[in-house]
Amino acid sequence: MQFSATQIANLLGGKTEGNADAKVTGVAKIEEAVGGSLCFISNPKYEEYLYHTKASVVLVNNSLKLSKNVSCTLIRVPDAYASFASLLQKYNELIANQAPKGIEQPSFIAASAQIGNDVYIGAFCYIADDAVIEDGASIYPNSFVGKGARIGKNAKLFAGVKIYESCKVGQNVIIHAGTVVGCDGFGFAPQPDGSYQKIPQIGNVVIEDDVEIGANCAIDRATMGTTIIRKGAKLDNLIQIAHNVEVGQHTVIAAQSGIAGSTKIGRYCMVGGQAGIIGHIQIADHTNINAQSGVAKSVLEPHTVLNGTPAFDYKSVLKSQAIFRHLPEINNKVKDLEKTVALLTQQIATLTKAATNTNG
Amino acid sequence: MQFSATQIANLLGGKTEGNADAKVTGVAKIEEAVGGSLCFISNPKYEEYLYHTKASVVLVNNSLKLSKNVSCTLIRVPDAYASFASLLQKYNELIANQAPKGIEQPSFIAASAQIGNDVYIGAFCYIADDAVIEDGASIYPNSFVGKGARIGKNAKLFAGVKIYESCKVGQNVIIHAGTVVGCDGFGFAPQPDGSYQKIPQIGNVVIEDDVEIGANCAIDRATMGTTIIRKGAKLDNLIQIAHNVEVGQHTVIAAQSGIAGSTKIGRYCMVGGQAGIIGHIQIADHTNINAQSGVAKSVLEPHTVLNGTPAFDYKSVLKSQAIFRHLPEINNKVKDLEKTVALLTQQIATLTKAATNTNG
């Protein structure tokens, strides 16, 4: 694809400055731009890049005053950031229009599976008995949709996603490559001889509408009942969701975090990367859990911010961590104090004795 | 599938109370039951659910005395929990009987591979030269079994599992989707120019009988020799097992934990989620390692319980962690003490001088 500065300016209702015929073939950050790049500058601290960039076209705010000459074409708009976001949106729609459609061969689609209209099913996908693929869903190559599983309208499963039997994926859900949904929960009954017997995991996973899940995650099916990822939640890569967990609406979880069994996370929470939350607890709405924290008990108060392992109030943790660095000095101070106090004790004993003699 | 309350009661040797014709189509937790659900109540704290549940049939202990009316059908048995577990077991056997069998097409099976009786090999599976698939093994779609690898009797590999060349998977082993067995150990020899040269990883991985491994794990092949997961061990999702590690019999490891190279973990250990164990150490039998711990040296005493990073005795860690929260107060106390002691020192000097003068 190739667009001229004029075409883009028209699209955005902006004005060109410089060569209106400059061509762009892709977008880039101003600091990484090459010939053919379209960039934007919104934050004034990036303005300096404008005078050296190899970008062909740069979106800038109407209010920007140039302090030097520029070699690229400018497009002036009221809000360069908003215009750029709107361009990306259009770009994405364009891409979506170019997205693959149809059923590629070879693929394996069970006779009892129901396949909607306007779907994409890539080569080497396996759609098992009684699975349902709703209208507009895209399933990239090498994916697996188990028996009786359902993939919602316009959902997108990237390459090699595996959805086990009976799991449900909502509308507009995006699941990145390699993620596994519906693997068995980790449930074993200890036996008298120290071995373990598997507890059948006969529940499922439900992923509600508008959820996005990153690559190579693992989301366990419930022992009984349902592991639920609620509407609009966003999960990053390599996340572990154990059996019977519930992740609330519009909660965001960063990469490599893990939620242990039966824990219920509220709505609008934010969980940092590599955090862990133990099982069988509740996390109130709007809780923020910092990266690498370990949450070991329920959070009852909304808007709590947690940090550390075991996690507690964020600001208190920061204070304790700051002092942790000075433990060696504090330890030395305590030792010095002990010596000094021992000496003082002795001196006072002497003084007291002397005073007693004097007064005696 | 659909069963009547009478059928289930007969199966369990129990007695129905209420509508003996009530039909069940699935099992659920009492708090999540819907019409058609079969549930059980064993713990009295769940009894209250019994009076509101939409479940069709509930297993209860013979000893239960109702305090209100119930609308569901009851099945009374001596031990509701045991009966339910036995039902799940039967359910699982039923499912196993319904499990897919045969070799689906298209699949890729090398001419020199040996395929046992009664196996399942899903579409898009790749079975390389000299691989052996023993009787009753199930390999779900999109899986890869490398050259000379062996999959034991009745083992089950879910979708997209990859077993590299020469690795051995024992009988009744279950491996969940996306897990990789036998990838190269992380071994590189530093070169004078700061670059690294790959050290060939020519060992393999052996997974003994009755092991279960979760989804999206990575188990490295040995540099030389064998990385071993011993009989009956259970590994959760997203676990890292490095080259030449040995995991002992009936040891249980929770999700996202990692074991570094050449470490030997004993039997009957429990490792919590997101824990890390460094390389080249030994962990005694029956060791418990808490979630998110970092174990940095060998554990020689069986039945040790560890916590923290670096991990040490669990109870001691709890005590230190409790005081960690109060570091700011302790720091202030030490500062106050220093001031007070400085003052006292001065006062004593004054007193001593005065006393000397008095006595002089």
Added chain:
Amino acid sequence: MQFSATQIANLLGGKTEGNADAKVTGVAKIEEAVGGSLCFISNPKYEEYLYHTKASVVLVNNSLKLSKNVSCTLIRVPDAYASFASLLQKYNELIANQAPKGIEQPSFIAASAQIGNDVYIGAFCYIADDAVIEDGASIYPNSFVGKGARIGKNAKLFAGVKIYESCKVGQNVIIHAGTVVGCDGFGFAPQPDGSYQKIPQIGNVVIEDDVEIGANCAIDRATMGTTIIRKGAKLDNLIQIAHNVEVGQHTVIAAQSGIAGSTKIGRYCMVGGQAGIIGHIQIADHTNINAQSGVAKSVLEPHTVLNGTPAFDYKSVLKSQAIFRHLPEINNKVKDLEKTVALLTQQIATLTKAATNTNG
């Protein structure tokens, strides 16, 4: 394959001692050797194994003096370790010569894809439109190479690797099974109603030459621009690399570590397992980050060694950690000091009063 002791001795320029016809069928560590094994002893602490081993042939240093009889055949060379490494190298070349070649069926190769000479494309691989597979590249079964992606000369993608659209993989790169390259960065714009809108991730990933990446990693494409893994870097399993990250040349990252968005890691760094680095910071060349550390700010000084969460100077952390274990004692000491000082204060007050009276 089978070699005689004589053949190996000739290959290495060594001398046999004992049965020159002894046959070897594989290599092993001396402590795990079985009949047919070839081993080496370099470190004298392993010498004792020599007298009991079942190995058929053992490489030893010319300088080794036997203290007992041995039943295996010895091959004496100037440096047993170097000879063994050179054998492994030859073994690897042999294996490489036996590596699969050609395009297996069924595979899916778009008409517009460019496929070089001497490649391996396994069954069930998907090569999308405009993808380029350079000469000598190997792509194992069930892998996915997206639209316009490029796989460099002699690169090796193991089973089930997924390379998203437009990503570039350099020459001689090795990527282990299940790894995902180019999944969307985790970027969402919060909306007034608390929901999130996806920010299009339109950049790509570039993996430079000679990089090795372990199994089941996730490497996000850039929001704009490029996520870069520089030449010669080595990444272990289950690693998370977020959007717009740069990993410097010859930097080594151990398993389960995660690097958050836009962070730039320098050259020749070492990052331990399960470490986390927050986003938008810089890590200087030759930085060492210990396992499980959490790095929360830029490292400007090369050769810094970091530990802990939040990470700081390694040696200081060790000191603080050592004292952390003694916090309960320190806390008690402070309490005792407070009591003692209170008592002393009282005694001094009494003395001072008495002295005043005496002198008054």
